Amino acid sequence: MINDCTGVILAGGRSTRYGGRNKALVPFGEGRLMDAVLRPMTEVFGEKILIVSQEAGLYGDFGFPVVADVLPLPGAATGIHAGLFHAKTDIIFVVACDMPFIRPELIRLVLSHMHPPLLALFPCHGKNHLEPLCAAYHRDGLPVLESHILEGKGKVQWIFTGEQKGLVPEILLREADEGLESFININSPEDARKAGEALMMFP
Template identity: 30%
Template sequence: MIQPHGLILAGGRATRMGGGDKGRLLLGNRSLIARVIATLAPQVDRLALNANGDATRWSDLRLPVLPDTAPDHPGPLAGVLAGLDWAAGLGCPHIVTAAADTPFLPPDLVPRLLAAAGPSGLALAATQEGAKTWPQPTFGLWPTALRDDLRAALATGTRKILHWTDRHDPGLAVFATTPWDPFFNVNTPEDLVRAEAMA
């Protein structure tokens, strides 16, 4: 199987953090996004960043910067679509996505998503707490074959990831939450304090 390309989703507005690029926040001596890159890059063939606004602010990362192609920044699905179009242009049949503000990303995210792929080729990460399974929809394996379906869904107002993925019978790669949640994301200053304690 062709190794997926990777896409880091950094297109949000970080309103709960007061704006700016959350991925640039420091955790210890490294930024959140540097930690994500260090974990995801070895698992994929190529890596790109989904971000809006002035792309030159990311030039130090030496990654392709893919802005949303859907108007009005409709959320992470628009970033996924930008990544799917990029990968399709390079002849890659799928991408794996991860959020820029998740410093404890699993080092086996990609192989486990590939193993969990559903009939459409789609898979989402999930966590389990007791008998309950919680999808982590910004961490997924996305086939480029579904990009036109996603484009049409965005054009007709679909915004929530699970509203779209549920139509395509995704597989789930379930990860443990001990000793911590590997998909813990930094949304608020309080979350950053928690992440510092976890690190």
């Protein structure tokens, strides 16, 4: 178990592709999508988990603190900012609530490469595809993150530059997750149906 890092789950809001439903709460496997994400996260972080959501009342039965965005702007960067702001550790590992196949081994691999002076560390695979919602961030990056959010500049993966940003290459990622299933997103009921069937066939 990792004690010097907090696991942060971005619960987001309602999904248009899900008919306005909250993805984190849709049925998945033997529970809900959030349950599937929480299992590997609790294996790595134990009780050091935060759920970021503007609808705290929806997540009370999961048993973890729910924190709200600090900045009054939508977007993933705002959720990451909230995680860093509320966490009691310098480092957080962020994952989206719609990534039910995230593997503990991959989380540990990414965190093992999170060293100063890095402020953000992203898995990188394919043609320079970065995974900002399956990544590690350092509290010292809060000012950089906040200024870019308020100025409306760029995606999360391009906010940090130079020595601030690190990448974990695909060859290492596949040592922890050969098929890179950790990065699969559930974006629609059809995605959930197919993933649920795969889950039953290959638990």
